[in-house]
Amino acid sequence: xxxxxxxxxxxxxxxxxxxxxxxxxxxxxxxxxxxxxxxxxxxxxxxxxxxxxxxxxxxxxxxxxxxxxxxxxxxxxxxxxxxxxxxxxxxxxxxxxxxxxxxxxxxxxxxxxxxxxxxxxxxxxxxxxxxxxxxxxxxxxxxxxxxxxxxxxxxxxxxxxxxxxxxxxxxxxxxxxxxxxxxxxxxxxxxxxxxxxxxxxxxxxxxxxxxxxxxxxxxxxxxxxxxxxxxxxxxxxxxxxxxxxxxxxxxxxxxxxxxxxxxxxxxxxxxxxxxxxxxxxxxxxxxxxxxxxxxxxxxxxxxxxxxxxxxxxxxxxxxxxxxxxxxxxxxxxxxxxxxxxxxxxxxxxxxxxxxxxxxxxxxxxxxxxxxxxxxxxxxxxxxxxxxxxxxxxxxxx
Ligand SMILES: *Cc1c(COP(=O)(O)O)cnc(C)c1O
Numbered sequence: 324x325x326x327x328x329x330x331x332x333x334x335x336x337x338x339x340x341x342x343x344x345x346x347x348x349x350x351x352x353x354x355x356x357x358x359x360x361x362x363x364x365x366x367x368x369x370x371x372x373x374x375x376x377x378x379x380x381x382x383x384x385x386x387x388x389x390x391x392x393x394x395x396x397x398x399x400x401x402x403x404x405x406x407x408x409x410x411x412x413x414x415x416x417x418x419x420x421x422x423x424x425x426x427x428x429x430x431x432x433x434x435x436x437x438x439x440x441x442x443x444x445x446x447x448x449x450x451x452x453x454x455x456x457x458x459x460x461x462x463x464x465x466x467x468x469x470x471x472x473x474x475x476x477x478x479x480x481x482x483x484x485x486x487x488x489x490x491x492x493x494x495x496x497x498x499x500x501x502x503x504x505x506x507x508x509x510x511x512x513x514x515x516x517x518x519x520x521x522x523x524x525x526x527x528x529x530x531x532x533x534x535x536x537x538x539x540x541x542x543x544x545x546x547x548x549x550x551x552x553x554x555x556x557x558x559x560x561x562x563x564x565x566x567x568x569x570x571x572x573x574x575x576x577x578x579x580x581x582x583x584x585x586x587x588x589x590x591x592x593x594x595x596x597x598x599x600x601x602x603x604x605x606x607x608x609x610x611x612x613x614x615x616x617x618x619x620x621x622x623x624x625x626x627x628x629x630x631x632x633x634x635x636x637x638x639x640x641x642x643x644x645x646x647x648x649x650x651x652x653x654x655x656x657x658x659x660x661x662x663x664x665x666x667x668x669x670x671x672x673x674x675x676x677x678x679x680x681x682x683x684x685x686x687x688x689x690x691x692x693x694x695x696x697x698x699x700x701x702x703x704x705x706x707x708x709x710x711x712x713x714x715x716x717x718x719x720x
Contacts, residue, residue, distance in 0.1 A: 328644045329690045333622055333683030334479055334507060335648055339573070340532040340684075346576040347534070350569035358566055359557065368568050375575035379539055382575075382582040383524070384515040391540045391558045392571050396506035396527025399540040400429035402562065403502040403523040404473065406548035408437050411470035411500070414547055419444045421464055421499075422473040424666040425454045425483070429525075430473050430504055431662070448474070453615040454481050454667045458489035465497045472501045476508035476524075480663045480679060481614030482623030484512070491520030500546055506530055506538075509578065511592075511621050513585050522546045526578065528570070532684070533577030537570035589621035592682050595691055599624045599680060602695040607702050613664065613677065622682040627669055628702050631676030636705040643697050648679040675710055 350371060356364025358372045373387075380387045393399045404420070411417040420434050424447045437443040448456050448464055456474050465472065472494050477484045487503055494501035502523040505514065510531035516524055522543040529535040542548055542561070554563030581588070604610055609629040628636070633649040640647050649661075660674035680694070 328646065329693065330646045330685060331680045331682065331690075331694065332646045332648050333686075334530070334620075334679065334681035336529045336535065337510075337532045337683055338685075339534055340577060340580060342580065343533055343573050343577045347569045347573040350572050354568070358568065359555065368566075371568050371572055372566055375571045378575040378579050382514065382578045383509075383526075383541055384517050385541050386544060388559065389516075389542055389544055391542060391561050392566055392574070393538045393540055393562055394567070395536055395538040396427075396504070396525055396530070397429040397538070399506075399525030399527065399538045400427070400502075400504055401433050402540050402548070402551055403525060403542075404430060404433045404437065404471065405551045406561070407471045407500050407502065407523065407546070408441070408443055409549040409551075410547035412443075413549070415470075417468050417470035418442065419446055419466070419469045420471050420473070421446045421448060421461075421469050423448045423450060423456050423475060423485075425450055425456075425478050425481070425663050426473060426475050427479055427504055427506070429506075430475070430502075434473070443470070444468075450666055452667055453618075454478055454483040454613075454663060455615060455618070456485050456490065458486055458493055461490050462493045462497075465494070465499055469497075469499050472499055474501075474503055476503045476505040477512065477620050477623075478614065478663065479507045480661060480677075481625045481667070482619035483615040484508070484618045484620065487521065488519045494522070495520050507620060507623075510581055511585070511589055514582060516541055516543070523548075526574075528574035528577050531577050531581040534570050534573045537567060537574045539574060588684075592621045592686070595682055595686060595688060596622060596624050598688070599682075599691050599694070602691070603698060606695060606699045610702070611673070613667065613669070620681075622686075623679070624681070625677065625679045627664065627673045628676035628678065628705075629673050630710075631702060631705045632708060632710040633675055633677045635708045636676065636678060636701060639701040639705055640698075643701060645694055645697070648681070649677050676705075 354367045356368040358369040376390050379390045438445040500522045503521050505524045506527045509526040524541040527538040550561045552563050613625045664674035
């Protein structure tokens with residue numbers, strides 16, 4: 324604990340919940356067998372593994388055998404895209420990948436790689452000014468040869484929630500596999516793969532008070548998917564490698580709690596979020612909200628400030644004790660406007676000055692007030708620092 328520091332970057336990562344840590348601990352030292360082993364120690368580990376799978380399945384309203392554990396949200400997105408793309412090409416010769424322009428890099432860069440190095444064709448859906456995908460747009464963009472649709476459930480950078488259930492219903496009508504990256508959404512919204520008619524859904528534990536380095540992929544029964552990591556027969560042959568039992572137990576417990584407490588967590592955060600948004604828009608000149616005004620994550624506030632270098636603002640905030648983000652934590656340190664802010668049509672003068680403030684368990688009304696006291700001055704100060712222009716948007720690996 325840092326007494327004079329305030330953490331406002333829960334979309335980047337969260338601390339592990341004490342209850343989650345407690346559930347995990349015995350699996351480091353007491354129940355340490357390999358779940359693939361036949362003996363007693365292996366059986367104990369396997370029971371923990373299958374128990375965790377059942378908890379995850381219940382939390383997402385899926386069948387037990389539809390859950391595959393991976394090493395993180397990024398791996399889940401990779402397995403979904405690559406696994407389905409390869410299977411669709413092999414079975415049907417389908418090569419078209421239809422994705423939104425507001426995907427996390429885990430999806431976007433994977434799709435780029437499939438295009439560059441594996442001969443797939445990448446097509447982008449349109450989004451509106453809030454970064455939202457219109458289901459009608461998905462309907463008209465699907466055509467013969469579409470192998471997969473991927474639309475992020477709730478955006479990490481601008482918080483916008485997509486109409487996933489309607490998109491799911493269209494994809495089902497058209498018999499095209501539908502993947503959604505729910506790594507942010509699973510932390511804050513009630514998840515239900517039946518209601519949403521998704522075929523694949525990625526989650527990662529460290530966004531909902533679980534440990535880093537563990538994720539899961541929901542794969543609807545009957546979805547063709549090639550494994551992309553070969554080796555043993557773990558995870559029904561879809562993801563080779565000895566399962567990380569303590570972390571899987573942690574993911575399951577963290578997801579169970581997030582889903583069980585979803586209403587109380589979000590009803591505490593929404594008023595704090597709205598107070599923050601209103602305060603910033605009132606107190607800071609030439610400021611705007613990015614993302615959807617109402618259909619956004621309960622903990623998520625994101626802004627653009629005209630004529631500000633977002634990285635400079637982050638440094639000033641950090642020096643003042645506030646940990647925020649410019650949007651995605653997975654960014655290099657040079658000032659660049661993000662693909663996402665460009666996709667929602669922000670000009671360069673605005674899109675360089677992005678700020679993401681994401682709230683969580685430790686956030687108090689007092690912290691929001693303190694943030695609002697310092698932000699206007701820091702934005703003005705940042706406006707006196709010239710924006711180091713690095714030219715056009717670079718493709719970041
Ligand atoms: C954090 C995040 C990821 C990546 O998850 P990791 O577990 O950190 O690999 C993918 N998609 C979204 C939307 C995220 O917020």
